[in-house]
Amino acid sequence: MSKEYTQPEITEILHHMGEHSLPENAVAPPIFQSSIFCFESFEAFQEALKNESEHYIYSRGNNPTVNLCEEKIAALEHTERAKLVSSGVAAISCAIMAYMKQGDHAICIRSSYDWTGYIFHTYLKRFGVDVTFVDGNTVEEFEQAIRPNTRVIYLESPATFTFTLQPLRQIAELAKKHNIKTIIDNTWATPIFQNPADLGIDLVVHSASKYFGGNSDVVAGVICGSNEDITHIFRTEFLPMGPVPDPFMAWLILRNLRTLHLRMPVHYRNALGLAEFLEARDDVECVNYPLLPSFPQYELAKEQMRGGSGLFSFRLKTRDRQKVKDITNHVRFFKLAVSWGGYESLFDPSLLKYTDDEEAPDDRISLIRVHAGLEELELLKDDLAQALDSVK
Numbered sequence: 001m002s003k004e005y006t007q008p009e010i011t012e013i014l015h016h017m018g019e020h021s022l023p024e025n026a027v028a029p030p031i032f033q034s035s036i037f038c039f040e041s042f043e044a045f046q047e048a049l050k051n052e053s054e055h056y057i058y059s060r061g062n063n064p065t066v067n068l069c070e071e072k073i074a075a076l077e078h079t080e081r082a083k084l085v086s087s088g089v090a091a092i093s094c095a096i097m098a099y100m101k102q103g104d105h106a107i108c109i110r111s112s113y114d115w116t117g118y119i120f121h122t123y124l125k126r127f128g129v130d131v132t133f134v135d136g137n138t139v140e141e142f143e144q145a146i147r148p149n150t151r152v153i154y155l156e157s158p159a160t161f162t163f164t165l166q167p168l169r170q171i172a173e174l175a176k177k178h179n180i181k182t183i184i185d186n187t188w189a190t191p192i193f194q195n196p197a198d199l200g201i202d203l204v205v206h207s208a209s210k211y212f213g214g215n216s217d218v219v220a221g222v223i224c225g226s227n228e229d230i231t232h233i234f235r236t237e238f239l240p241m242g243p244v245p246d247p248f249m250a251w252l253i254l255r256n257l258r259t260l261h262l263r264m265p266v267h268y269r270n271a272l273g274l275a276e277f278l279e280a281r282d283d284v285e286c287v288n289y290p291l292l293p294s295f296p297q298y299e300l301a302k303e304q305m306r307g308g309s310g311l312f313s314f315r316l317k318t319r320d321r322q323k324v325k326d327i328t329n330h331v332r333f334f335k336l337a338v339s340w341g342g343y344e345s346l347f348d349p350s351l352l353k354y355t356d357d358e359e360a361p362d363d364r365i366s367l368i369r370v371h372a373g374l375e376e377l378e379l380l381k382d383d384l385a386q387a388l389d390s391v392k
């Protein structure tokens with residue numbers, strides 16, 4: 001079981017760390033809207049240029065507002081360091097590309113986030129990188145897929161479409177034996193509920209557009225890892241590719257992080273409440289939420305995570321496309337939108353991906369992804385009930 005957080009530790013990180021001597025005793029950290037930083041002497045200037053990742057020189061590299069945000073996220077993830085970038089996909093692609101070269105091999109879970117899948121299926125092909133895809137439920141699948149040139153194992157646990165988990169501690173041990181870098185997308189659980197670095201995973205990436213931002217008003221990403229790994233990524237991918245986080249975006253994340261530990265338990269309670277409510281209905285075929293006792297990997301979920309976030313999916317028994325459309329048009333308090341992780345509840349049917357004359361896989365026709373926001377649970381339950389009842 002990962003280490004439990006104590007309230008003082010979290011408050012210390014989110015409310016105090018790095019904020020003891022702000023200019024003019026300001027309570028909110030200032031936004032350093034400056035592209036360049038100057039030096040007092042030739043010597044100081046030259047010293048900084050020798051090691052850009054440790055100094056404020058130019059805001060494509062480091063910026064004080066951005067660095068304060070990075071320091072807090074690294075502390076939350078129990079890693080030495082973090083690098084904020086302009087989006088979740090920038091975090092994912094920088095972390096992957098920093099450890100891949102022509103002729104290498106990677107192992108990736110089959111049900112990763114769409115654009116992660118694109119990188120492994122399509123983008124890396126251009127560089128002659130071979131990829132083996134695995135379901136990833138057992139460590140043996142990874143063991144069998146390893147080749148002498150395997151450099152990266154990519155994980156997403158829970159995966160945000162199937163909600164399946166990978167046994168992180170075992171995979172980390174296996175990878176270390178073979179000198180393979182492990183990368184995990186931890187967007188779903190957040191460091192409030194899961195710390196993959198404590199289980200031995202090397203790099204933890206996030207879409208900060210989800211719970212770190214928490215208000216559906218920011219697009220950002222972050223990579224967490226050892227000082228050595230983050231410095232390597234900084235030099236080989238971040239500086240040349242330029243996915244720069246701007247200071248205002250970092251400031252918005254700093255502001256919203258202050259309530260992360262208060263928001264996550266509410267998302268958890270609402271998601272679990274809705275999942276249980278849906279599971280008990282006779283028009284629902286299944287509910288995919290790792291913290292639901294009926295979930296096939298429930299025990300592993302309890303072992304690796306301290307709780308769950310707001311995103312889950314459920315499948316209706318019907319395969320009638322019109323009913324799925326009608327239900328979607330009947331929800332009132334769930335917004336119809338992509339993404340997730342904000343204060344608001346969302347409703348996102350898989351059927352959207354298929355036009356009327358297009359065939360959809362049987363398990364996708366009536367699969368619906370829900371984000372449980374911060375609203376009253378009873379309000380959300382009542383809303384789903386009236387929408388589902390409307391097609392009875």
Ligand SMILES: *Cc1c(COP(=O)(O)O)cnc(C)c1O
Pocket residue numbers: 087088089090113160185187188206207208209210219220221339
């Ligand atoms: C949204 C998301 C991403 C991509 O993040 P962006 O900030 O949209 O670039 C990556 N992984 C997961 C699991 C996501 O949900």
